[in-house]
Amino acid sequence: MTSSNVPHNDDHIHPRRIWIVGVSGAGKTTLARKVAHQLEVAHLELDAVFWKEHWTFRDLDEAHASIRAFQAAHSHGWVMDGNWTSRLNGMLTPGTPGGADVVVWLDHPRLLTMWRVITRTLKRGITQEPLWHGNTERIRGWLSTDPNHNIVLFAWRQHSALRARWEHQARSSPHVVRLRGRAHVSRWLRTLTPPSMHGHDHRREDT
Template sequence: MKIHIIGCSGTGKTFFAKKLSEKYNIPHYDLDDIYWDNSSQEYGIKTSVEKRDKLLQKILEKNNWIIEGIYYKWLEQSFKNANIIYILDLPKYIYKFRIIKRFIKRKLKLETGKKETLKSLLDLLRWTDKFKNENMKEIIKIIERYKEKVYFIKNKNDLQKILQ
């Protein structure tokens, strides 16, 4: 089984991917881990395109995978190979609340994560508006050719039905 999950920051992609990974006993990959250079001590350093593409190809060669992330422009092969594509399309107030909550938890050291600043939080919140208003339209156009395997998740009930 090959599953691609895409959606804005804070929509629950990682949570959903982990739950599906447990349910089907297949590996889950967060695209942030190949897009961003996690060996860098600085926030926001990208992995080279060549290295990123090689890491993605290694994942796609596996028999089973769950890939999740916000990215789409360099993932045509993933969309093509996926058996199912889930688009998490939740209301703005939900994912913005979750992003702020995650930031606070990380600042209080209740959750691990990248070293974020108040500026990076505000930038992310502004970026989510662009993603929802512009990028999501592009994503829908790109995956139009795969519409028979695309499922939109618009609320918690949609998610629960899939996880049952």
């Protein structure tokens, strides 16, 4: 379901809790930072929640407690980015207590996302740019045939599977906003307004 088909209730006109998903290289974190700035709300990167040092998984109960604490501290609104559906156990599903108002699915072409993943991976590997909790890109993984160790291979295989999953969700849920391409993302961003402007918008519509 595209953003133009989203029902016109307040949660969708002025979403305050937004979960951004998409394949590796889709630009989830970049968009999440822009949305958080535009809506004047807090941002949480789920990779930083579920990973800990040495590329090991954080204890699931501990990770869930961290997310719940973030939600409680920012009940007026938040943006989270990252897929992690197998470990979230439905925590962010719209309609559940504390869940997102909308799920923004970045559905970009595979060639675009792969180009981003490859260039980003090379840059991080060469510079050893620290990611979450001191983790860095594993250069030795570039030649691995195991997608769990080779992010480029993982991203290639992830594209079709993730698209199939979210296409199903978009057909069955009015809370999924599907953005296809950078122009579509830019148009959707322009629909977002901070709380301070909501009253002004309503007055203008009433005139």
